[in-house]
Every structure is written in structure tokens, then in C-alpha cells.
Amino acid sequence: MISQLSWKVGGQQGEGIDSTGEIFSTTLNRMGYHLYSYRHFSSRIKGGHTNNNIRISSKEVRSISDHINILVAFDQETIDVNAHELVSDGVILADAKFKPTKPEGIEAALIQVPFTEIAQEHGSKLMKNMVAVGASARLMHLHSQDFEDMIYKMFIRKGQEIVDSNIQALLAGYEYIQNKSEFIEGDFELEKVEKRDQLYLIGNDAIAFGALNAGVRFMAAYPITPASDIMEYMIQHLPSVKGTVIQTEDEIAAVTMAIGSNYAGARSFTSSSGPGLSLMMESIGLSGMTETPLVIVDAMRGGPSTGLPTKQEQSDLMQMIYGTHGDIPKIILSPTDVEDAFYLTTKAFNLADKYQLPVIVLSDLQMSLGKQTTPVYDLSKVTIDRGKMITDQIADENGDYYERYEITEDGISSRPIPGVKGGIHHVTGVEHNSIGTPNEGSVNRKAQMDKRMLKVKDFSLDKPFKVNGEKESELLIISFLSVNGAVDEAVERIDNNITVIHMRQLFPVPIEALRPYLDGAKKISVIEQNYTGQLFNIIKMNYGGHDKMDTFVKYDGTPFKPVEIEDYINDIL
Amino acid sequence: MATFKDFRNHVKPNWCPGCGHFSIQAAIQRAAANNGIEPEELALISGIGCSGRVSGYIKSYGFHATHGRSLPLAQGVKMANDDLTVVASGGDGDGFAIGMGHTVHALKRNIDITYIVMDNQIYGLTKGQTSPSSSTGFVTKSTPDGSIEAPIVPIKTAMASGATFVAQSVSSDIKGLTKIIEEAMNHKGFSFVAVFSPCVTYNKVNTYDWFKEHIVPIDTIEDYDETDSNAVTRHINEHEGMLTGILYRDTERKSYSEYIDGYLDETLVERELKLEQDQFDDIMAAFK
Numbered sequence: 001m002i003s004q005l006s007w008k009v010g011g012q013q014g015e016g017i018d019s020t021g022e023i024f025s026t027t028l029n030r031m032g033y034h035l036y037s038y039r040h041f042s043s044r045i046k047g048g049h050t051n052n053n054i055r056i057s058s059k060e061v062r063s064i065s066d067h068i069n070i071l072v073a074f075d076q077e078t079i080d081v082n083a084h085e086l087v088s089d090g091v092i093l094a095d096a097k098f099k100p101t102k103p104e105g106i107e108a109a110l111i112q113v114p115f116t117e118i119a120q121e122h123g124s125k126l127m128k129n130m131v132a133v134g135a136s137a138r139l140m141h142l143h144s145q146d147f148e149d150m151i152y153k154m155f156i157r158k159g160q161e162i163v164d165s166n167i168q169a170l171l172a173g174y175e176y177i178q179n180k181s182e183f184i185e186g187d188f189e190l191e192k193v194e195k196r197d198q199l200y201l202i203g204n205d206a207i208a209f210g211a212l213n214a215g216v217r218f219m220a221a222y223p224i225t226p227a228s229d230i231m232e233y234m235i236q237h238l239p240s241v242k243g244t245v246i247q248t249e250d251e252i253a254a255v256t257m258a259i260g261s262n263y264a265g266a267r268s269f270t271s272s273s274g275p276g277l278s279l280m281m282e283s284i285g286l287s288g289m290t291e292t293p294l295v296i297v298d299a300m301r302g303g304p305s306t307g308l309p310t311k312q313e314q315s316d317l318m319q320m321i322y323g324t325h326g327d328i329p330k331i332i333l334s335p336t337d338v339e340d341a342f343y344l345t346t347k348a349f350n351l352a353d354k355y356q357l358p359v360i361v362l363s364d365l366q367m368s369l370g371k372q373t374t375p376v377y378d379l380s381k382v383t384i385d386r387g388k389m390i391t392d393q394i395a396d397e398n399g400d401y402y403e404r405y406e407i408t409e410d411g412i413s414s415r416p417i418p419g420v421k422g423g424i425h426h427v428t429g430v431e432h433n434s435i436g437t438p439n440e441g442s443v444n445r446k447a448q449m450d451k452r453m454l455k456v457k458d459f460s461l462d463k464p465f466k467v468n469g470e471k472e473s474e475l476l477i478i479s480f481l482s483v484n485g486a487v488d489e490a491v492e493r494i495d496n497n498i499t500v501i502h503m504r505q506l507f508p509v510p511i512e513a514l515r516p517y518l519d520g521a522k523k524i525s526v527i528e529q530n531y532t533g534q535l536f537n538i539i540k541m542n543y544g545g546h547d548k549m550d551t552f553v554k555y556d557g558t559p560f561k562p563v564e565i566e567d568y569i570n571d572i573l
Numbered sequence: 574m575a576t577f578k579d580f581r582n583h584v585k586p587n588w589c590p591g592c593g594h595f596s597i598q599a600a601i602q603r604a605a606a607n608n609g610i611e612p613e614e615l616a617l618i619s620g621i622g623c624s625g626r627v628s629g630y631i632k633s634y635g636f637h638a639t640h641g642r643s644l645p646l647a648q649g650v651k652m653a654n655d656d657l658t659v660v661a662s663g664g665d666g667d668g669f670a671i672g673m674g675h676t677v678h679a680l681k682r683n684i685d686i687t688y689i690v691m692d693n694q695i696y697g698l699t700k701g702q703t704s705p706s707s708s709t710g711f712v713t714k715s716t717p718d719g720s721i722e723a724p725i726v727p728i729k730t731a732m733a734s735g736a737t738f739v740a741q742s743v744s745s746d747i748k749g750l751t752k753i754i755e756e757a758m759n760h761k762g763f764s765f766v767a768v769f770s771p772c773v774t775y776n777k778v779n780t781y782d783w784f785k786e787h788i789v790p791i792d793t794i795e796d797y798d799e800t801d802s803n804a805v806t807r808h809i810n811e812h813e814g815m816l817t818g819i820l821y822r823d824t825e826r827k828s829y830s831e832y833i834d835g836y837l838d839e840t841l842v843e844r845e846l847k848l849e850q851d852q853f854d855d856i857m858a859a860f861k
Contacts, residue, residue: 244836252675257649260650264650266654419634
């Protein structure tokens with residue numbers, strides 16, 4: 001009996017690899033297992049190796065695993081590319097059709113299963129996925145009934161006949177392994193778990209669901225990997241609240257449309273990845289300069305230029321902080337996990353409205369596309385606060401322009417939206433006075449710049465980071481987004497006084513909140529996925545601590561495995 | 574009810590004396606008043622350049638955006654609040670150079686806003702460079718030997734991009750232009766209004782007199798049918814883009830938002846934003 005294992009299915013892109021993983025993992029989610037998945041794919045539609053790696057555990061998991069236990073292969077390439085990740089007592093379940101062979105030096109067992117042949121016997125070779133799911137389920141000593149229920153749910157609208165043939169294919173795979181079980185040496189029997197009400201979703205869906213709950217009824221966006229799912233989620237769900245999405249001509253139009261809509265009083269946003277964000281930079285400056293609320297989601301992928309469009313990286317941080325010409329106030333947030341992605345996104349809209357500035361919600365490819373289990377979301381924890389937005393008529397005594405950019409104690413001024421009588425004012429990206437009229441005078445310039453920057457000068461979230469450990473530590477590790485999970489798992493394996501911080505607020509840098517932990521640490525390491533150590537440099541710039549600060553980076557496009565971080569920590573401690 | 578005087582503000586335009594833009598500003602103010610719009614119901618979104626300043630010279634809600642981006646911003650405003658009359662405005666550089674992509678897509682999208690291009694065939698604010706609508710051979714600071722490119726003919730682009738309302742005028746004809754803008758504001762869909770607006774400082778070729786000689790009002794054309802797109806396109810080609818008047822009107826196609834079920838029931842601004850618990854549970858169930 002084991003508490004966790006890692007299952008990977010691979011084949012050619014377009015061959016149904018994703019749906020195999022989907023059926024398998026959705027069933028496991030309903031059974032109550034904790035899951036964490038990673039999809040390896042490339043920028044093409046058909047062909048090319050793709051795989052879906054799902055970690056299954058009876059306890060919480062937040063990272064991919066160091067090794068895989070079961071590899072389901074629909075082609076030889078899957079074996080050649082992935083077999084080295086198998087533990088020595090692991091197993092390869094390979095379609096007998098392609099006459100699979102084991103690369104030299106691989107100790108894991110190779111079991112040929114006639115996936116395609118069995119599927120054909122039951123009506124269609126397309127059902128080879130079901131055979132593979134059945135075989136895998138038996139290998140892990142899982143009940144077939146849960147999978148049968150899932151098949152029913154997924155296919156009943158296509159008719160009972162389709163349901164029956166898929167169940168037959170599943171059971172045939174199940175039985176095939178049952179009959180072979182005496183030849184299987186490894187232990188793949190998963191600990192049983194209690195059924196739990198939990199969600200299983202990708203970060204992008206968590207963010208999009210957050211936006212929907214924050215009150216977004218209009219979105220403007222342009223497709224890009226790995227952010228498109230956010231737009232697609234909104235396209236699917238906005239109609240139920242009579243909302244809509246415009247797929248624009250480019251990212252510049254998307255962000256500017258979102259600014260226009262926010263200016264007019266509707267919560268709207270856009271989502272993109274690094275290349276799109278590069279195009280949006282001028283408009284992000286417009287939002288900052290005109291104090292128009294704006295939320296942008298940046299799901300990071302490998303850069304620069306087209307870079308690694310389908311691979312993991314965290315290299316947009318510097319661009320997000322410094323990308324716009326001129327100085328503007330802005331807030332950059334990074335959810336600690338998929339649960340936080342929902343709540344922090346709803347919060348982002350409140351912050352944008354409250355402080356009237358751009359708020360960037362960062363994600364990375366692994367968080368955006370990696371599916372994971374998480375507790376159900378709680379609607380009562382969602383609040384909608386529009387800040388100093390004015391929607392009702394204002395007493396208009398002298399008929400003059402409204403002081404939209406009035407200098408106030410906290411820098412935040414009231415914001416009547418178009419349509420409000422008595423609220424007429426001008427808005428411009430040119431430096432302007434309190435009623436929004438262009439004014440390049442030096443006294444006015446300084447006053448308005450000070451006003452804008454004051455808004456978030458001392459800004460801090462209630463919880464600018466999630467901390468696990470003491471202020472005094474042998475080692476303080478700082479990470480953000482999907483690296484968090486791998487760090488946690490590595491640290492759990494090491495018996496030492498290590499404190500871990502998962503950043504939620506990246507900018508303004510919450511340096512005062514961090515300071516006691518930075519001061520109390522004998523060593524500090526920032527672990528992140530980019531070449532230059534962007535977060536490491538940002539913290540160093542704000543804190544100093546050059547003598548005790550280190551960074552551990554990875555930029556090969558693959559997510560950190562816990563063992564890589566474990567080895568690194570053991571090296572420096 | 575508001576008069577055109579209610580659309581005046583305290584700001585003195587920084588345009589050169591004699592600039593064509595003054596008349597366009599006046600025509601917008603008159604058209605809004607004639608249509609019975611109150612100043613707070615008008616949102617005027619402009620781009621960058623001499624023309625871009627117009628949003629600051631009219632008393633209404635105004636947003637002076639980035640170069641070339643007045644259209645996406647204006648479309649966002651309209652999507653948020655359909656009760657507003659939304660006018661986007663900019664120059665030929667703004668709309669046909671840096672913002673051309675947005676122009677073509679706004680035309681094909683057909684959101685219910687009015688787009689007024691103040692076309693002076695030159696870059697004025699940067700002191701006299703060639704523009705997308707400058708004629709071949711036109712001498713400017715950036716084309717000292719005369720432009721070797723073909724000019725963009727805005728109304729042709731509009732017709733080719735699926736426009737549902739295309740009009741053209743000269744800024745000197747305030748009366749005609751006012752009427753056109755009134756109709757453009759009333760058109761349910763994207764209205765494209767190209768206005769020749771002479772630059773008295775940098776364009777010594779396309780002057781008020783030059784336009785007087787070259788324009789062809791459509792009422793001088795026998796049996797002109799503004800709903801026949803093939804005929805309209807032929808007339809535009811025959812007269813080398815110099816036609817004026819309301820050139821084309823598609824009365825059948827609905828505006829963008831009218832195609833979206835329930836979108837116009839209530840403006841986004843008026844809506845209750847928090848989901849009901851059962852709605853929340855239903856949507857979240859997809860993650861289980």
C-alpha cells in the first residue's frame with residue numbers, strides 16, 4: 001500500500017492524451033484523492049510528443065513528483081522520452097500495437113496491453129483511452145465502479161450505447177491487468193481515502209471564476225498560450241450573467257477596451273502572456289496616469305520574444321514592475337496556489353477600484369495550466385468594493401468641471417463615471433490639473449505626480465505573503481507561484497530550521513513586512529524560474545543583505561522537481 | 574434641454590487660427606444639442622495629435638487616450654454603458670497609420686459608436702511629416718522628394734471593411750457636417766465620418782479652395798442610392814474618393830450588442846454584480 005504515486009500518459013498530440021488524463025483524474029478527484037497535474041505539450045495541433053502527468057496522493061500535493069511510477073504509452077517515443085523518469089519498480093503499460101521496447105538500462109517493467117485491439121473489439125479504436133484508464137485503475141487497486149459512473153456522466157448525452165461500449169472497453173482493460181497481476185511486482189495499491197467535496201481545476205479557471213465573481217461582465221482579450229483558457233472560460237460563462245467577451249484585433253485593443261469599459265464604470269479586464277503584456281505597456285501607463293482602474297492577468301511562459309510558448313518560466317516580473325515608461329503607481333499580485341488564485345483575483349478588482357490604478361495578477365504556465373485539487377470556494381468570502389466611484393448625480397452648483405483629480409490626503413479622488421450629472425471632467429494621458437485639463441506646469445506636475453504615487457506608497461495586503469516558519473531561521477526561502485509547492489515539499493524532507501515565504505504581493509515590494517524574516521535569517525535564498533533571478537534582485541534592491549543572499553534559478557522550461565530544490569538546500573546548508 | 578452652448582467649456586483650443594478642426598468641434602457640439610443629448614450623456618474619446626485635443630474642448634465626458642487607440646477605448650465605453658452617446662475622434666495619422674488595425678476592426682465589429690476622422694493629410698503636431706492620406710508626390714519634411722506611396726482613401730477602406738454607415742464632408746461645410754454627425758449618432762451601429770480638415774500651417778496643397786474645387790457632393794449624382802454598396806463603391810472609385818455626403822447606409826445589420834442575448838437589458842453599470850449562491854454553486858460544479 002502506498003500513499004502517493006505519479007502516473008503519466010503519453011502519445012502523439014491530437015491522439016486523445018488529454019482526455020485520457022481527464023477521465024482518469026476527474027474520477028480520482030471524486031473519489032477524494034489529492035491531485036496535481038502537469039501537461040507537456042508543444043506549439044502544434046497534431047503530432048509531436050505530448051504527455052499528461054498526474055500525481056495522485058492520499059495527502060495534499062502541490063508539486064510534480066521527482067519520479068513517475070506508471071507510464072502509459074501510446075507510442076515508442078513516449079517510452080524513449082519518459083522511461084528514465086520511472087522508479088526502478090515502476091511499470092510501463094504500452095500499447096502492444098506498436099511492439100514496444102524498453103530502452104537500455106531501464107529497470108521498470110514493461111507490460112504490453114493490446115489497448116488498440118481491445119478497443120477495436122468493443123467498437124472503435126478511439127476507446128483505447130478507456131482501456132488504458134481501466135488498466136491503470138486495476139493496477140492501483142481502485143474500484144471500477146467509480147470510473148463507470150464517470151463514463152456515464154460524461155457520455156450519457158451521446159446515448160446509452162456509447163456509455164455501454166466505453167464501459168465495456170474500460171472493464172476489458174481492467175480485467176486484462178487483473179489476469180496479469182501475478183506478473184506485476186511493484187506495489188501500486190493506493191491507500192483508500194474518504195470521499196470529499198473538492199474542486200479539481202487549472203489556475204486559469206480559478207482566476208477566471210474569480211473575475212466572474214468580482215463582477216466582471218465584459219472582457220476584451222486576444223488569444224495566447226498559456227492565457228487563452230481565461231478568455232475561453234469567460235466566453236463560456238459570461239452569457240449566463242448576460243455578459244460578453246470581445247476577441248480583439250490585438251492586445252493593445254484588448255487592454256485599451258478594458259480601460260474604456262472600466263472608465264465607464266464596468267468592471268472588465270484582459271488576460272495575456274509576456275508578448276501581449278509587452279504590447280500593452282503604453283496603455284498600462286495610460287491607466288496609471290489617468291487613474292483608471294484596470295486588472296490584467298499575465299500568465300507567464302518562457303521568454304524572450306516568442307521564447308518557449310508552451311513551457312514554464314517566471315521571467316516577466318521585471319517587465320511587470322518596470323515596463324511602462326514614466327513612473328506610475330501599480331500593484332502586482334501573485335497567488336500562492338489555485339485556491340488563492342480565486343480569492344486574490346477577486347481582491348485585485350477591489351484594489352484596482354479602490355486605488356484607481358493597474359493591478360497585475362501574475363500566474364505562470366504551470367499554475368495556469370496544471371490541474372490540481374483544492375477546497376471548494378466560499379462565496380461569503382467574496383466582497384465587491386467599488387471604492388470612490390460615483391454613480392449618482394452630484395449637486396452641480398456652478399456648472400463647472402468636476403475635480404476628478406482633486407489632491408486629497410490619501411491621494412485618492414472621487415471618480416464619477418460618464419452619465420453622471422454634475423460629474424463632467426476631462427481625462428487625459430497628458431499631465432493634467434485637478435479637473436483633468438492638460439497642464440504641464442512644474443508646480444502642478446509635482447503635485448499630481450505626488451498624488452498618484454502616494455496612493456500605494458505604503459500599500460500592503462493584509463497578508464502580503466504566506467509564511468511557514470519562524471522569523472529566526474537557518475535559511476529563509478522565498479518563492480512565488482507554482483515554485484511554492486516544490487519548495488514546500490523539499491523543505492519538508494529536510495530536518496533544519498528553514499522558513500518559507502510564498503509571495504502574494506510582489507509590488508509594491510512589502511519590504512517592511514518581510515524585514516523581520518530577512519533580518520532573522522542566517523541565509524536567504526530566492527528560488528525562481530528565470531535566468532537572472534528577477535525576484536532575488538528586486539528583494540536585494542529593496543533590502544540589501546548582499547552578504548547572505550543567494551538565488552537558485554531554473555530556465556530550461558520545465559517546472560522544479562522537489563528533489564532539485566532539496567539537493568540545492570543540502571548543498572548550501 | 575441642452576443647447577450647443579451647454580457643450581462649451583472654459584478651455585481655449587490651441588489649434589492654429591483658421592484650422593479646420595474648429596468647425597468640426599462646433600459641428601459635434603451642435604449635432605449633440607440638436608439630437609437632444611445632455612452633456613453628461615456624451616462621451617468623447619480622442620486620440621493623439623492636434624485633433625486629439627478635441628475631447629478637452631467640448632463640455633462632455635472626455636477621454637484623451639493614447640496615439641491611435643481612441644477606437645478600442647470608445648468601444649469599451651459603449652460596451653459598459655449603452656445609454657451613452659459615444660463619439661471617437663482623431664486625425665488621419667491616428668486612425669489610418671498607428672491605429673489602422675483598430676479602424677478596420679471597429680468597422681467590421683459594428684459597435685454603436687460614431688467615429689469622426691479629422692483628416693488634414695499631414696502630421697501637424699509633429700510639425701509637418703507625410704501622413705497615410707497624403708497624395709503621391711506630396712512634399713513634406715519626411716518626403717522631401719515627394720511621397721512615393723499611394724494614399725489611403727478612407728471611405729474606400731471603410732466600404733471594404735464592412736461599414737454600415739459611411740459619410741464624408743469638409744470642415745468648411747458646418748451645416749452639412751452637423752447634419753451628418755446627427756445622423757451618424759442616430760445610426761444603430763458603427764458610423765464612419767471622414768472629414769477633410771485643412772491644415773493651414775503645414776498643408777499648402779489641400780487647402781479650403783482646393784477642396785471647394787475637388788469635392789463632389791452626392792446630390793449632384795443622379796439616382797444615387799446610399800443603400801447599394803456596389804454602386805456606392807463604384808461612385809467612390811469614379812470620383813477618386815472625393816464624394817461628400819452620407820455615402821452609404823446599411824439599415825439591415827444590427828449593431829454588435831444587439832446580437833448578444835440579453836446584453837442590452839440593463840447596462841453593465843446598473844447591474845448587481847455579486848452572484849447568487851445557487852448561481853455560484855452551479856458554475857463551480859463544473860470543477861468537480
